[in-house]
Amino acid sequence: MKRALKVSARALFGTRARLRWLHLILGGALLMPYWLVGTVIVGPLVGAKSMFSDSLALQFGAYGVALPIAAVTALLFPLTRPLAVALAKALCGVPAERFAEGPTRSWDAQLRTSGWFTLHAGIGALISGASLALPPFAVTLILLPLSGGLRDWVMVPDYLGHPWALALCPFAGIAMLIALAGCAAAAGALLARQAPVLLGPTPSDRLAAAERRATELAERNRLARELHDSVGHALSAVTLQAGAARKVLDSDVEFVREALAAIEETTRRTVGELDSVLGLLRQGEDGAARLTGPTLKTLDGLIARSGVPVSLTADGDLAAVPAPVSCEAYRIVQEGLSNALRHAGASPVSLWIALHGEELEITMENPLPDRAPVVRPGGGRGVRGIAERAALLGGHAQAGEQDSVWRLSARLPLGGGR
Known part of the structure; x- marks a missing residue:
């Protein structure tokens, strides 16, 4: 009671x-x-x-x-x-x-x-x-x-x-x-x-909320791809260079000196890359997206500091590729080189980049390693990121074992950047 x-x-x-x-x-x-x-x-x-x-x-x-x-x-x-x-x-x-x-x-x-x-x-x-x-x-x-x-x-x-x-x-x-x-x-x-x-x-409110969430998720995924491809590539290169220098620390001082210089240069460039990636967070604040990040025009520098021997074959005027497509193509090549460095070590990489009409084609090949690569927890985002980049431009990309080599191929419509 x-x-x-x-x-x-x-x-x-x-x-x-x-x-x-x-x-x-x-x-x-x-x-x-x-x-x-x-x-x-x-x-x-x-x-x-x-x-x-x-x-x-x-x-x-x-x-x-x-x-x-x-x-x-x-x-x-x-x-x-x-x-x-x-x-x-x-x-x-x-x-x-x-x-x-x-x-x-x-x-x-x-x-x-x-x-x-x-x-x-x-x-x-x-x-x-x-x-x-x-x-x-x-x-x-x-x-x-x-x-x-x-x-x-x-x-x-x-x-x-x-x-x-x-x-x-x-x-x-x-x-x-x-x-x-x-x-x-x-x-x-x-x-x-x-x-x-x-x-x-109401149903229209739920639809608007779903669209906002989709836009936010797309922006988050975009930033994650940029961080993975730029910073991840640099960290892979620095890790291998530091490991090689440690093995010959007492026997080859000149090699160690060159490795440390390469590490310094890589980290300096990575800071600039990180600034570009973080600049994506500020895109659209003034109502217009600002293109940031490297393009195919700086591909030679990427190859020079990639840590693997690269044979490049270019067909067509890569400087004429629209900037959005060129940015995504650069990142695709960067991630391909990073995967080759991470899984195949210093094995040579063959890279073909060609313009075919209104389409940019990228093909990369490197020998398969003698033993299966170590699977990292949470790994596999790089290949998925490459496919997402290509899909955003209306193209497609795929990667996998083919004829005893690892092959990455991507086709990017030039109109996807307009």
């Missing part, structure tokens, strides 16, 4: 119930301007001399006129939804993820928002009115048996002057307050149930 009383008291007067009650009172405040307009319209029709007349016809007539005006107002202003959502999140106790974000973007969303605004304001006005009128009357009833002066001041009817009637007045006053709290709690619970329905995401 005691537990049931505590649960009931929390439901009627707990923090959540009080916040929802406040939410309803704010709804009543939102309806007030429309109610005033309603009194101007209804007043002459019912013969009221003032908009603050105690005529029930005026009060409820103005209420009936105010609701459709409020609905039309909410229908015409898309920003109504974010304001309503902010209030509902703070006061209704509904999880934030169940609400839609931003202004309405469709007619369906506007209709739902209008329905919510009308429901909130309509029920809130009734609870607000009751919250203003009932407590003073209930407190008066509670105090009637205690003060004869109060009974004379309120001019208590004769039938309430009987001792038994006076004894029941405090209970009636308390019952009124509990009933008001119960109505407020029930109305607040009703709004909390309807909030996700009327303020939740």
